[in-house]
Amino acid sequence: MLVSERIGQFFLDTGDRLEYTEFGAGERFVVLLHPQLMTRRVQQPLARTLASQGLHVVTLDLLGHGRSDRPADPPAYSVPAFAAQVLALLDHLGAERAVVGGTSLGANVALQVAVSAPDRVRGLVVEMPLLDNALTVGLLAGxxxxxxxxxAPFTVAAVRRATRAVPRGVVPFWAGVWLDSCNQRSGPLAAVLHGVLFGSLAPSAEQRRSIGVPVLVVGHDADPLHPVADAEMLAGELPRSRFVRARSIMEWRLAPERLDAEAVRFVLDAWDVRRTRPRRRGTAH
Incomplete structure (x- = not known):
């Protein structure tokens, strides 16, 4: 099924511009968020799959990422600030509520949206959250x-020049996504990393336990940056969660059929399209 795709933009109160892509139409909104330093393009395949089911899906470049503005100001970047940007997007679109999903940093932002504005969230799709077990590895990597x-800003500039020279049309989709993530400038890059690493990375455990909407939690084995223990812990904290264990880090990228089906079923349930109650805590392998 072909779906319409439209690129849009809006401005924050600070004057910063954010860019997004809409897939499909209607009142059943889904917002998908990317990992840190990546772009909204990473969520394009899932967005198209969900939109083919009649959902109105929006992928957003958070501030400092992709084609959105990139101020070189560390206080501009934090998980609560990113969550406020998602709420500003919903206001811009005239969406009262949405299912919010994200990967890695985007997963944490989705959790923060549910904590900050529970009345705006219909459900959450959380892949590879960064919680207690990921903090040390995250600091070591970042x-x-x-x-x-x-x-050594010349190193960032050199990587940017080298990767921008590769035509995106001649490389596989996921190679292009990785190349896009290398399109960084040293000042904004340092600001994003500083703001996220040394700011509030995720809602507290007490805040997470207050999330009352249904949540699909996806965790990966053998992923040192996103320990599966964090995903399992989160699923145990949430009163209406379902935990799904991915077979590998790349399953949802390279063989997405199983996890796409889980996501479609969950989102349709969250929007009551299937007229079934969201399943309570469970596990799928």
């Missing part, structure tokens, strides 16, 4: 990149 952006 700090060298932060230092390079601050004190």
């Amino acid at each position: 700090t060298p990149l932060l230092l390079a952006a601050r004190f």
Whole structure:
């Protein structure tokens, strides 16, 4: 089924511009969010799949990412600030409520949206959340990149020049997504990393336990940056969760049929399209 796709933009109160893509139409909104330093293009395949089911799907480049503005100001970047941007997007679209989904950083932002504005959220799709078990690994992985952006900006510029020279039309889709993530400038890159790593990365456990909407939690084995223990812990905290274990880090990218079906079923249930109650806590393998 072919669906319409439209690119749009809106402006925050700060004057910063954010860009998004809409897939499909209607009042059953789904917002999908990308991992840190990546772009909304990473959610394009899932967005098209969900839109083919009659859902109105929106993928957003958060501030400092993709084609949105990139101020070089660390206080501009935090999970609560990103959540406020999602709510501003819903206001811009005239959407009262939405299912909000995200991967990695985007998963944490989705959780924060549910905590900050529970009346705006119909359900959550949370893949690879970054919680307690990921903090040390996240700091170890992010700090060298932060230092390079601050004190050796020529390295960031060199990577940007080299990857921008590769025509996107001649590489596989996921290679193009990775190349897009290398399109960084040292000042904004350092600001994003500083703001996220040393700010509020996720809602507290007490806040997470207050989330009352249905939540689909997807975790990966053998993923050092996103320990499956965090996903399992989150599923155990949430009163209306379903935990699905991915077979590999790349399953949803390279062989998405099983997880796409889980996501479609969950989102349709969350919007009552199937007229079934959202399933309570369970596990799928």
